[in-house]
Amino acid sequence: MGITACLITKNEEEALARSLEMISAYVDEIVIVDGQSEDNTAGVAEKFGAVLIQRKFSGSFAIERNCGIEQARNEWVFILDPDETLEPGLLESLRGLTSSPKYDAYSFLRHDVLPDGTVLETPCGHPEIHVRLAKRDRLRYYGAIHEKAIVTGRIKFVPKAIYHHRGYFEDYPQEKKERFEAIGRNASEDLQGLKISSRALLVRNVKLVFHYFGNMLIGMGLYRKGPSGIIRAIQYTYSFASYGLKQYVRLGQI
Incomplete structure (x- = not known):
C-alpha cells in the first residue's frame, strides 16, 4: 500500500x-x-x-x-x-x-x-x-x-x-x-475545515471518550496493574474529556 x-x-x-x-x-x-x-x-x-x-x-x-x-x-x-x-x-x-x-x-x-x-x-x-x-x-x-x-x-x-x-x-x-x-x-464556520453540526460533534466526542478509555486500559496495558491501573485509566480519561470540552468551548467549535 x-x-x-x-x-x-x-x-x-x-x-x-x-x-x-x-x-x-x-x-x-x-x-x-x-x-x-x-x-x-x-x-x-x-x-x-x-x-x-x-x-x-x-x-x-x-x-x-x-x-x-x-x-x-x-x-x-x-x-x-x-x-x-x-x-x-x-x-x-x-x-x-x-x-x-x-x-x-x-x-x-x-x-x-x-x-x-x-x-x-x-x-x-x-x-x-x-x-x-x-x-x-x-x-x-x-x-x-x-x-x-x-x-x-x-x-x-x-x-x-x-x-x-x-x-x-x-x-x-x-x-x-x-x-x-x-x-x-x-474563525468563521467556513474556516473550520468541515461542516459538522454541534450534535454530530457531541456524538463523536462521546464515542472518543470511550475509545480513549479503552486505549488507556488495554492499549497502554494499565489493566495489568489491577485496581490502581483501572483508577489511573479513569483519571486519564476524565482529564482527556474535560480538557477537550474546554478547548471546544473556548474555540467556539461546539
Whole structure:
C-alpha cells in the first residue's frame, strides 16, 4: 500500500530537512503545504522530491491539512509536523499497519519535548493520542486552530510515540499565543475545515471518550496493574474529556 507523508510548513528549513531525512526512505510521496515561506523551505522540499504547494495561509490549520491530504496520490497518508521526531521502530511499522484490512486509521502517543530534552508524557494531565496514519479518503481535519482528526472507519491505537520538540519551556510564547487566539477568535464556520453540526460533534466526542478509555486500559496495558491501573485509566480519561470540552468551548467549535 502506498503512503504519502503530509506536512504543513512556514519558514521551517532546518526542521524540515531533519524531518524529510528521517521519513523519506519509508514513504512513497511527500506533500508539503507551505504558507509562502521566506527562508529555504522550498529548496529543502525540492531536494527531497516533495510535492510543494505554496499558498497564502487560509486562516485555518484544518483547511491546510485537508489540502495536503487531498493532493496525496496514495491510498494512505501519514501526518507529521516538521518539529516532530519518531520513536525508533515507528516508521518501520508503517507498511505492516497499512497492509491490515481491519483498520482505516491508526493513532499514536504524542509527547512534548522541552528544549533541555525533558519528555512530558502527560502535558495536559493525560497522555495525548493523535491519529496520524489513515486511508486518504477516510481522514479529514476539523478546527481552524488545534485541528482535530475526523476519521470515518475503524481506528487502532498503537502505543508508539511521536515527539514534539516545542522549542519553549512554559506555555506558548506570547506572540504565538496571541496569533493562535486570533485565529480561533476570527474563525468563521467556513474556516473550520468541515461542516459538522454541534450534535454530530457531541456524538463523536462521546464515542472518543470511550475509545480513549479503552486505549488507556488495554492499549497502554494499565489493566495489568489491577485496581490502581483501572483508577489511573479513569483519571486519564476524565482529564482527556474535560480538557477537550474546554478547548471546544473556548474555540467556539461546539
